[in-house]
Amino acid sequence: MGRKLIKHPGYTIILVLYLFFVVFPVLNSIWLTVTNGHFIEIVKTVGQDTILLLLKSSGLSAIIAIISTLAGIVLGFIIYKTPVRFGKIFKITILLPLFISPYILAVAWKDLLLLFFDKIYGINSFFAIVLIHSTIYIPLSILIIGSALVNVSRESEESALMIAGFKKMFFRILLPLIKPAILTSLVLVFIFSISEFSVPAYFGVRVFTTEIFTQFSAFYNYNLAMLQSTLLIIICILLLLSERKYIADSPFLSISTRGKSTKIYDFKNLNRLGLLILIFSLLVMIILPLLELIYQSFEKGTGQFTKAFNLLLPTFENSLFLAFIGAISTLIIGFVAAYFSEVYRKKNLDSLILFVFAVPSIVLGIALIKFYNRPFLSGIYSGFGIIIIGYIAKYGFISAKLMGNAIKQIPSSLNEVAKIQGIGSIKRISFITIPLILPAIFASFIINFLFCLGDLGTTIIVYPPGAEIMPIKIFTIMANAPESLTGSMVLIVFLFTILIILILFIIFKKIVVFYNVDY
Amino acid sequence: MKTMSILKYIIPVLIFFLLIFSGCKDDSNSLVVYTTVDQVFSEPVLKKFESLTGIKIKAVYDTEETKSTGVLNRLLAEKSNPQCDVFWSGDPMRTVVLENEGMLYPYISRSAKGINDEFKDKYHLWTGFSARARVLIYNKNLLKPEDIPQSIFDLVSEKYKGKVAIANPLFGTTTYHLAALFSVVGDERAKEFLKDLKNNKVVIATSNGDVKKRVIKAEVFCGLTDTDDAFEAIKEGENIGIVFLDRKGIGSLIIPNTVSLIKKKKISNNAKILMDFLLSKQTESELSYSCAQMPLHKGVKTAKNVPSLDKIKPMKIDYIATAKKLKGIQNYLKKWVEN
Numbered sequence: 105m106g107r108k109l110i111k112h113p114g115y116t117i118i119l120v121l122y123l124f125f126v127v128f129p130v131l132n133s134i135w136l137t138v139t140n141g142h143f144i145e146i147v148k149t150v151g152q153d154t155i156l157l158l159l160k161s162s163g164l165s166a167i168i169a170i171i172s173t174l175a176g177i178v179l180g181f182i183i184y185k186t187p188v189r190f191g192k193i194f195k196i197t198i199l200l201p202l203f204i205s206p207y208i209l210a211v212a213w214k215d216l217l218l219l220f221f222d223k224i225y226g227i228n229s230f231f232a233i234v235l236i237h238s239t240i241y242i243p244l245s246i247l248i249i250g251s252a253l254v255n256v257s258r259e260s261e262e263s264a265l266m267i268a269g270f271k272k273m274f275f276r277i278l279l280p281l282i283k284p285a286i287l288t289s290l291v292l293v294f295i296f297s298i299s300e301f302s303v304p305a306y307f308g309v310r311v312f313t314t315e316i317f318t319q320f321s322a323f324y325n326y327n328l329a330m331l332q333s334t335l336l337i338i339i340c341i342l343l344l345l346s347e348r349k350y351i352a353d354s355p356f357l358s359i360s361t362r363g364k365s366t367k368i369y370d371f372k373n374l375n376r377l378g379l380l381i382l383i384f385s386l387l388v389m390i391i392l393p394l395l396e397l398i399y400q401s402f403e404k405g406t407g408q409f410t411k412a413f414n415l416l417l418p419t420f421e422n423s424l425f426l427a428f429i430g431a432i433s434t435l436i437i438g439f440v441a442a443y444f445s446e447v448y449r450k451k452n453l454d455s456l457i458l459f460v461f462a463v464p465s466i467v468l469g470i471a472l473i474k475f476y477n478r479p480f481l482s483g484i485y486s487g488f489g490i491i492i493i494g495y496i497a498k499y500g501f502i503s504a505k506l507m508g509n510a511i512k513q514i515p516s517s518l519n520e521v522a523k524i525q526g527i528g529s530i531k532r533i534s535f536i537t538i539p540l541i542l543p544a545i546f547a548s549f550i551i552n553f554l555f556c557l558g559d560l561g562t563t564i565i566v567y568p569p570g571a572e573i574m575p576i577k578i579f580t581i582m583a584n585a586p587e588s589l590t591g592s593m594v595l596i597v598f599l600f601t602i603l604i605i606l607i608l609f610i611i612f613k614k615i616v617v618f619y620n621v622d623y
Numbered sequence: 624m625k626t627m628s629i630l631k632y633i634i635p636v637l638i639f640f641l642l643i644f645s646g647c648k649d650d651s652n653s654l655v656v657y658t659t660v661d662q663v664f665s666e667p668v669l670k671k672f673e674s675l676t677g678i679k680i681k682a683v684y685d686t687e688e689t690k691s692t693g694v695l696n697r698l699l700a701e702k703s704n705p706q707c708d709v710f711w712s713g714d715p716m717r718t719v720v721l722e723n724e725g726m727l728y729p730y731i732s733r734s735a736k737g738i739n740d741e742f743k744d745k746y747h748l749w750t751g752f753s754a755r756a757r758v759l760i761y762n763k764n765l766l767k768p769e770d771i772p773q774s775i776f777d778l779v780s781e782k783y784k785g786k787v788a789i790a791n792p793l794f795g796t797t798t799y800h801l802a803a804l805f806s807v808v809g810d811e812r813a814k815e816f817l818k819d820l821k822n823n824k825v826v827i828a829t830s831n832g833d834v835k836k837r838v839i840k841a842e843v844f845c846g847l848t849d850t851d852d853a854f855e856a857i858k859e860g861e862n863i864g865i866v867f868l869d870r871k872g873i874g875s876l877i878i879p880n881t882v883s884l885i886k887k888k889k890i891s892n893n894a895k896i897l898m899d900f901l902l903s904k905q906t907e908s909e910l911s912y913s914c915a916q917m918p919l920h921k922g923v924k925t926a927k928n929v930p931s932l933d934k935i936k937p938m939k940i941d942y943i944a945t946a947k948k949l950k951g952i953q954n955y956l957k958k959w960v961e962n
Contacts, residue, residue, distance in 0.1 A: 322793040
């Protein structure tokens with residue numbers, strides 16, 4: 105046998121497919137903007153005002169990122185490092201705001217406040233955006249920081265405690281050890297927040313994304329909107345690259361602890377305070393908006409709830425199918441990118457995934473239309489293929505990140521020994537890597553399944569005519585429907601989401617038993 | 624073993640292409656319709672068409688979140704290879720954007736004979752039907768009968784300071800309303816009015832639906848919106864009243880729905896059948912019941928609460944000229960909103 109022409113054919117095929125189906129449409133769109141003949145004129149319109157707006161939006165997102173991360177540290181510590189009662193329930197329930205549309209939360213919160221106050225001074229302001237965005241992104245921070253906290257070496261904490269008090273150990277040992285996770289939380293929340301437009305638009309606050317939206321939707325000035333989006337993409341990529349450089353090989357954002365037992369701090373009576381903080385957080389982040397939705401749904405009887413269910417019923421099958429394919433596809437892409445990045449130091453796919461992740465939803469949607477709306481690609485454009493491509497583009501990064509950090513934690517000796525024994529790469533992946541990162545695979549699948557199930561930003565631009573898809577149905581019905589109907593629809597989706605989490609959890613347990621792995 | 628190693632690369636690719644071609648189906652008896660009209664109102668009409676003709680409708684609806692501009696953006700992005708056969712717009716403004724882009728195909732529908740020419744494009748690129756009007760809704764608990772504004776220009780009065788809502792004029796029918804105002808009263812007076820309105824701390828809501836909500840919840844005394852939102856407001860809250868403004872002055876803006884064929888290689892006959900159906904008296908009657916829209920045909924059976932167009936003083940405007948005017952004032956409106 106001579107040398108193989110292509111060293112990793114599987115990786116190369118996925119890389120080429122990703123390049124053609126996902127990256128090329130975005131590059132094509134940027135290229136069309138740059139070469140349209142008016143580019144210089146457009147660049148000139150990006151003046152001081154645009155830069156100031158970008159700074160203002162960055163400031164707002166930075167505040168949200170700091171609040172979310174600080175809350176993530178406190179809540180993550182209580183959930184993951186103290187013997188708080190109902191800890192396992194909190195671990196799941198506190199993540200729920202991640203899967204509710206920011207727009208719905210904004211509407212629910214505003215209605216909720218209006219129930220108690222006649223006049224809401226200041227609700228149409230930065231405060232409202234900070235409140236809603238923090239509510240949504242705190243769970244993400246908890247997930248990232250909590251995972252890092254459980255991975256901190258028990259020995260380091262215990263040795264530190266032998267020579268210093270808890271406070272000193274917390275600030276001098278624990279926090280520095282989870283600094284990479286803190287940085288990731290700050291960067292990711294910042295990016296999510298600066299790219300989100302529905303909440304600032306709802307509260308009438310002008311930020312950079314609403315400006316992009318205005319150029320798209322009021323002025324139909326694609327080129328300027330595209331150029332502004334490119335500025336946003338550059339900022340996001342720079343942040344992600346610096347985060348990547350800083351964290352180097354630090355392991356975090358994984359779900360399992362690989363058998364290590366994490367140090368648990370029993371504060372005796374203070375544990376109750378932790379419980380109270382968690383209950384309060386859950387109340388603010390999920391229970392209050394949920395109660396408002398329940399109130400709206402059943403204020404005038406159960407009729408609207410039944411109507412909402414009948415309206416959503418035809419969407420369940422398509423939505424589940426799309427979310428399943430979306431989650432599987434992102435899982436495969438994410439795994440391939442993460443595996444080759446960590447094991448073989450091949451970072452091309454990983455970097456492309458990062459680039460596409462930074463593209464705002466509406467820009468991605470328009471880019472996909474401009475690329476795929478051609479006769480020879482109509483199979484993709486008029487079917488569900490384009491939605492799946494949108495999902496892969498938006499959520500591949502989450503899979504790659506989750507699994508990359510899980511793979512990092514597998515001792516390289518395991519793979520090396522197997523390799524020396526002559527075990528092939530497929531077998532090594534199937535019997536060593538996959539079982540060891542099973543929780544990360546599960547987490548990646550479930551998170552992306554739920555994100556795909558609720559995706560609106562890109563899907564609304566590209567969904568095939570006549571297709572019944574859950575979030576699209578809610579948001580198209582929402583215009584001019586009574587709030588009891590929309591409240592009921594959101595409530596049904598919420599219950600549906602919880603049901604799916606439970607089903608997937610049961611399936612995961614079965615898989616764990618099948619692999620006979622102790623987690 | 625060799626087969627396994629080949630399969631491991633081929634299977635994902637096969638799955639992918641299976642997905643890709645899942646969209647290739649026989650579409651000979653179907654029609655693609657894009658509409659900016661709220662789904663709760665447009666879907667029943669399209670369903671009825673399906674049941675009457677057996678022609679399958681594949682619809683794309685718009686969302687409140689994207690301020691009903693998602694569909695138009697999609698149409699523009701698809702310009703080189705249009706997917707849509709029929710565009711049903713809630714107002715002429717968006718249709719004129721497509722007309723200016725050369726994306727419409729002329730059609731003279733026999734159903735539109737009874738519709739006045741002022742609601743039709745002179746090149747037959749679009750035809751208007753069932754109209755809404757811009758109205759003022761007010762909260763009866765907050766305004767005494769003698770305090771109810773009767774003219775749009777009353778809204779700048781001190782007594783309504785901070786208590787009037789309008790939707791963001793960069794989007795939707797509010798844009799068109801202001802463009803019409805500029806056309807009718809002239810730039811100078813319109814700008815003066817907007818300046819006074821801003822000084823009077825007008826509340827800029829995200830949409831007409833948001834205006835409706837703020838009035839129902841007594842956040843403001845009154846707000847400008849469309850008749851369909853106004854009648855929905857009455858359904859939702861008994862404390863809501865409606866005023867057709869400027870009956871003795873410039874009149875109320877009448878906004879017809881428009882329907883048009885999208886220019887593509889092959890114009891489907893089904894698309895013309897749908898156009899005829901939408902422009903029929905029957906559809907106008909249904910829209911009057913479902914969303915209080917006013918028929919443009921004479922002698923259409925309407926819901927009790929729907930006023931006849933004959934009884935409203937319409938604002939005298941040219942729809943295409945107003946759409947052009949809009950383009951000229953957009954930057955001004957943007958600055959007005961932002962400052």
